[in-house]
Amino acid sequence: MGKFDHLSTELEQLCNEGRYRPLKIWDSGSDTWMELSGNKILQMSSNNYLGMTNHPDLQKAAIEAIEQYGVGSGSVRSITGTLRIHDELENELAKFKGTEAALVFQSGFTTNQGILSSILGPDDVVISDELNHASIIDGIRLTKAHRKIYGHKNLEQLEDCLKASASFRSRVVVTDGVFSMDGDIAPLPEIVQLAEKYDAIVYVDDAHASGVLGRNGKGSTDHFNLHGRVHIQVGTLSKAIGAVGGYMAGSQLLKDYLIHKARSFLFSTSLPPSVAAACLASVRVLKNEPERSERLWSNTLYFRDKLQKLGFDTGESETPIIPIIVGTPEKTNKFSDRLLEEGVFAQGIVFPTVAMDKGRVRLIITANHTMDDLNFALDRLQHVGKQFGLI
Numbered sequence: 001m002g003k004f005d006h007l008s009t010e011l012e013q014l015c016n017e018g019r020y021r022p023l024k025i026w027d028s029g030s031d032t033w034m035e036l037s038g039n040k041i042l043q044m045s046s047n048n049y050l051g052m053t054n055h056p057d058l059q060k061a062a063i064e065a066i067e068q069y070g071v072g073s074g075s076v077r078s079i080t081g082t083l084r085i086h087d088e089l090e091n092e093l094a095k096f097k098g099t100e101a102a103l104v105f106q107s108g109f110t111t112n113q114g115i116l117s118s119i120l121g122p123d124d125v126v127i128s129d130e131l132n133h134a135s136i137i138d139g140i141r142l143t144k145a146h147r148k149i150y151g152h153k154n155l156e157q158l159e160d161c162l163k164a165s166a167s168f169r170s171r172v173v174v175t176d177g178v179f180s181m182d183g184d185i186a187p188l189p190e191i192v193q194l195a196e197k198y199d200a201i202v203y204v205d206d207a208h209a210s211g212v213l214g215r216n217g218k219g220s221t222d223h224f225n226l227h228g229r230v231h232i233q234v235g236t237l238s239k240a241i242g243a244v245g246g247y248m249a250g251s252q253l254l255k256d257y258l259i260h261k262a263r264s265f266l267f268s269t270s271l272p273p274s275v276a277a278a279c280l281a282s283v284r285v286l287k288n289e290p291e292r293s294e295r296l297w298s299n300t301l302y303f304r305d306k307l308q309k310l311g312f313d314t315g316e317s318e319t320p321i322i323p324i325i326v327g328t329p330e331k332t333n334k335f336s337d338r339l340l341e342e343g344v345f346a347q348g349i350v351f352p353t354v355a356m357d358k359g360r361v362r363l364i365i366t367a368n369h370t371m372d373d374l375n376f377a378l379d380r381l382q383h384v385g386k387q388f389g390l391i
């Protein structure tokens with residue numbers, strides 16, 4: 001008996017269920033067309049919403065920062081790892097989000113993990129949408145707080161949870177701003193109203209809303225004009241912003257608290273200065289080039305409308321995240337593989353990320369897709385969709 005037999009048994013099980021997926025090694029950088037094993041593939045599953053990953057301003061800022069600061073920050077933030085560029089980025093993010101302060105973490109994942117695990121204690125309750133991101137779920141698992149899960153966007157259940165939570169020291173309602181697997185938008189105005197009625201804190205993860213919703217991509221709080229009524233906004237620097245990292249936008253008090261208490265912030269080396277500089281340049285591009293998000297939305301509306309007219313089930317999508325519901329994990333991954341043979345990459349998302357019969361390929365539209373790109377994808381999707389009996 002080998003020491004890892006139990007792990008290989010689990011992997012075999014994944015294989016049998018059609019859920020074993022080796023990593024794809026792409027031979028070119030993140031772009032609308034990418035190279036895979038010598039073939040040019042149209043990318044329909046990247047989070048590079050605004051085409052920032054190869055924006056010249058960001059590249060220039062990163063190179064200049066390497067020349068000025070070197071490649072690494074050398075330490076965690078609380079020792080020698082807070083460089084001027086980190087401070088500038090946080091000030092710019094706070095200005096952009098319209099909050100008192102912002103604090104940058106190493107990723108969106110560790111932002112959620114670090115905040116939830118530190119602000120919540122055994123006397124508190126956290127109330128979370130059932131479809132919130134894994135990093136929220138894991139952050140909650142790290143706390144001793146009481147946990148309540150409400151049905152997806154189910155305001156009646158949310159109110160029931162709030163009503164039953166009056167005796168706790170604090171109540172935190174946490175929701176994704178845009179849900180990552182379905183591309184639907186949280187009913188934030190109603191959530192805020194309920195939170196105000198029951199004296200709760202509102203926490204929004206805007207990973208897929210930053211750069212996408214709101215004026216110049218300021219996120220769901222701006223989209224719904226709820227400034228000052230959402231207490232904690234989380235964003236990622238790895239999707240629309242185009243690099244890597246995460247941040248909290250909120251009060252100065254919260255920032256100070258997290259600096260001292262959030263373990264993922266305290267015990268992990270800070271972002272490389274080149275990344276911080278690229279992110280800073282990206283936020284400035286967002287402000288100065290609103291045509292990027294306009295193009296993102298016109299591409300999205302065009303593409304979703306065409307998909308629906310072809311007869312595809314696009315679920316609840318309201319944003320550039322557009323699922324095509326396929327079914328079992330096996331069928332979903334086969335559909336994704338067939339599309340790849342046709343030159344289109346659309347990631348299969350299967351159980352346990354989504355329900356067993358709700359496997360889907362998740363398409364993500366970007367500002368940099370041209371009309372020709374979108375029409376090519378539609379043509380191939382129609383062809384393969386008919387073979388799979390989806391349309």
Ligand code: PMP
Pocket residue numbers: 107108109110112133135176180205207208236237238244245246
């Ligand atoms: N929150 C949500 C809703 C996400 O979709 C993601 C990324 N998959 C994250 C947080 C984590 O962000 P990052 O990739 O920056 O760690």
